[in-house]
Amino acid sequence: MIQVSNLKKQYKEAVVLDVPQLEIPNSECFGLVGNNGAGKTTLFRVMLDLVRATEGSVFINEQDVSKSEDWKKSTGAFLDEHMLLAYLTPDEYFKTLMKVYGLSEADLQNHLDKFTDLFNEEILGKKKYIRDLSKGNLKKVGIAAALMGNPEVVFLDEPFENLDPSSQIRLKKLILEEKEKSNVTFLISSHDLNHVTEICDRIVLLEKGKIINDLRDKSAMMQELDSYFKG
Numbered sequence: 001m002i003q004v005s006n007l008k009k010q011y012k013e014a015v016v017l018d019v020p021q022l023e024i025p026n027s028e029c030f031g032l033v034g035n036n037g038a039g040k041t042t043l044f045r046v047m048l049d050l051v052r053a054t055e056g057s058v059f060i061n062e063q064d065v066s067k068s069e070d071w072k073k074s075t076g077a078f079l080d081e082h083m084l085l086a087y088l089t090p091d092e093y094f095k096t097l098m099k100v101y102g103l104s105e106a107d108l109q110n111h112l113d114k115f116t117d118l119f120n121e122e123i124l125g126k127k128k129y130i131r132d133l134s135k136g137n138l139k140k141v142g143i144a145a146a147l148m149g150n151p152e153v154v155f156l157d158e159p160f161e162n163l164d165p166s167s168q169i170r171l172k173k174l175i176l177e178e179k180e181k182s183n184v185t186f187l188i189s190s191h192d193l194n195h196v197t198e199i200c201d202r203i204v205l206l207e208k209g210k211i212i213n214d215l216r217d218k219s220a221m222m223q224e225l226d227s228y229f230k231g
């Protein structure tokens, strides 16, 4: 369970995030949408303790993210390429993470096998540094890394951005499989309303840092979002 209470983030005079209350139960696929600058990335960054909140708290599995370290063992995230080690090849990077998470070679292989379709023979065994990968392939490495070590909670910031259409479809399948098999709680921000409504159980709409809609009825989600974004 993730609990957000009285959360505010302010830069000088500007309040960019103001979320009085938000609860995300285990195994939920939680979608976050909103226009540019609405506060999606800021919310994820604060929830992951990458940026300190001005006020309020975030608890992941009953641990205050700003005070404890334990939640990190059960949390994976890929927000942007700064989270990767650009001077390594993807193979070297995954091996490094294997050691960090205390996985065996077989565990690593099992994990990477799940990404065979998504990687499309572009990522592994190529001797290309992460810094030289295309934007879409960087994203694939980051997503595979975020899902390593059997996380219970996974944050993905705009995971479909820069992926080709086949990869977007493969990623949706992969997320749904992980959710089914491992009960992973996913938090996914996206500008792609079709993908996010297809895979998420719930969509929260942010506007100027505030939650203005919390949609749980799958059959009505797309229509509600469509009418909001059409303006």
Ligand SMILES: Nc1ncnc2c1ncn2[C@@H]1O[C@H](COP(=O)(O)OP(=O)(O)OP(=O)(O)O)[C@@H](O)[C@H]1O
Pocket (backbone or CB within 6 Å): 011, 016, 034, 035, 036, 037, 038, 039, 040, 041, 042, 043
């Ligand atoms: N370090 C910072 N200093 C000042 N303002 C910031 C800082 N970081 C973010 N902001 C502001 O916070 C607001 C929310 O930005 P954020 O990146 O969270 O939005 P977003 O919903 O992720 O947008 P996008 O869809 O464009 O990625 C914006 O107005 C942004 O300019």
